[in-house]
Amino acid sequence: MAVRTGALNLGQGFPDVDGPASAIEVAVEALRGGQNQYAPGIGVPQLRRAIAAHQARHYELEVAPDTEVTVTAGATEAIAAAVLALVNPGDEVVVLEPFYDSYVATIEMAGGVRKPVTLRAPDFRLDLDELRAAVTDRTAVLLLNSPHNPTGAVLTREELEGVAAVAREHDLVVVTDEVYEHLLFDDREHVPLATLPGMWERTVSISSAGKTFSFTGWKVGWVTGPRDLVLTVMAAKQWLTFTNAAPLQPAVAHALDAEQGFYESLAKELQVKRDLLCAGLATLDMDVYVPEATYFVTTDVRRYGYADAMEFCLALPEKAGVVAIPAQAFYDDQDEGRHKVRGAFCKEAPVIEEGARGLTTADLHQ
Numbered sequence: 001m002a003v004r005t006g007a008l009n010l011g012q013g014f015p016d017v018d019g020p021a022s023a024i025e026v027a028v029e030a031l032r033g034g035q036n037q038y039a040p041g042i043g044v045p046q047l048r049r050a051i052a053a054h055q056a057r058h059y060e061l062e063v064a065p066d067t068e069v070t071v072t073a074g075a076t077e078a079i080a081a082a083v084l085a086l087v088n089p090g091d092e093v094v095v096l097e098p099f100y101d102s103y104v105a106t107i108e109m110a111g112g113v114r115k116p117v118t119l120r121a122p123d124f125r126l127d128l129d130e131l132r133a134a135v136t137d138r139t140a141v142l143l144l145n146s147p148h149n150p151t152g153a154v155l156t157r158e159e160l161e162g163v164a165a166v167a168r169e170h171d172l173v174v175v176t177d178e179v180y181e182h183l184l185f186d187d188r189e190h191v192p193l194a195t196l197p198g199m200w201e202r203t204v205s206i207s208s209a210g211k212t213f214s215f216t217g218w219k220v221g222w223v224t225g226p227r228d229l230v231l232t233v234m235a236a237k238q239w240l241t242f243t244n245a246a247p248l249q250p251a252v253a254h255a256l257d258a259e260q261g262f263y264e265s266l267a268k269e270l271q272v273k274r275d276l277l278c279a280g281l282a283t284l285d286m287d288v289y290v291p292e293a294t295y296f297v298t299t300d301v302r303r304y305g306y307a308d309a310m311e312f313c314l315a316l317p318e319k320a321g322v323v324a325i326p327a328q329a330f331y332d333d334q335d336e337g338r339h340k341v342r343g344a345f346c347k348e349a350p351v352i353e354e355g356a357r358g359l360t361t362a363d364l365h366q
């Protein structure tokens with residue numbers, strides 16, 4: 001719709017500025033230097049070492065680069081491989097709702113049954129009683145996403161301790177999608193579940209260069225975890241892609257080793273952009289849920305009188321020159337999701353300003 005109508009795309013979550021130039025240079029060197037054939041299935045050693053060093057530096061996690069890391073085609077493949085490897089037909093997967101859309105698809109591809117635990121507006125906290133109630137003797141996996149897309153919630157240490165207690169009690173494997181691990185605001189802290197007592201041995205941790213380094217098109221992600229779980233994920237990954245992005249892997253290794261400043265600045269810039277977009281949205285007749293992390297903001301537009309947010313979003317390009325995403329696609333619970341809209345602020349400030357201007361000067365009522 002954005003292309004067709006010429007509207008600003010504040011819907012999809014991709015940045016409009018590239019990642020670190022030094023990493024692009026390393027990729028170009030790798031392309032020119034003959035690194036154009038299959039990389040090892042688990043990833044080039046240099047990248048696996050850089051991932052392990054990153055886990056040690058940020059989280060004091062000791063990860064063995066040769067046995068406890070696997071490189072994947074983005075976090076998306078890591079999620080798919082983990083779910084396909086760990087979920088058998090009929091198994092239940094407890095997953096936070098609203099869900100990142102690939103979770104629904106991969107759980108269905110595995111023949112699993114999703115059991116949502118809803119993060120509810122306005123603050124999207126995790127209700128540990130609901131989590132406990134969702135776990136049954138058919139639960140195979142807890143699939144967790146923090147920092148969370150689309151709500152921007154960051155699970156607190158206390159919430160994570162609650163999750164860990166449930167996982168230990170029921171002897172569950174937890175798959176954690178941590179792709180926004182560095183895009184936190186207001187001095188919040190990301191706590192990987194794997195750092196909590198008794199959790200390393202049961203957690204598959206996933207991240208990617210897409211969000212951390214604004215290289216969403218590179219699709220370089222990774223899994224870390226204990227050897228047996230990483231091997232299990234590898235068993236599925238072997239038949240999905242086997243290997244990917246050989247010349248980009250050394251570039252991501254370089255970025256992890258040398259470009260920490262990039263994501264530190266990115267988080268600060270995104271916080272300013274969040275405030276810019278939220279300030280514009282706050283003048284409108286909608287609820288605005290200011291995110292703690294990620295580059296998404298959720299709003300509730302029910303006061304504009306549309307039957308649902310899909311209708312609102314279909315009218316938005318015409319009315320305000322802006323495209324946003326109806327968040328109902330991320331919910332089973334339509335009472336919770338029907339009127340929610342997700343916007344993205346990973347765009348340059350003038351684009352956000354123009355979008356906010358379009359929204360504030362339009363009549364958005366039906």
Ligand SMILES: Cc1ncc(COP(=O)(O)O)c(C=O)c1O
Nearest residue numbers: 074075076100149179208210221
């Ligand atoms: C929660 C979440 N997980 C995974 C991904 C995909 O990551 P990648 O591009 O590395 O496959 C996204 C991208 O939007 C996301 O929001």
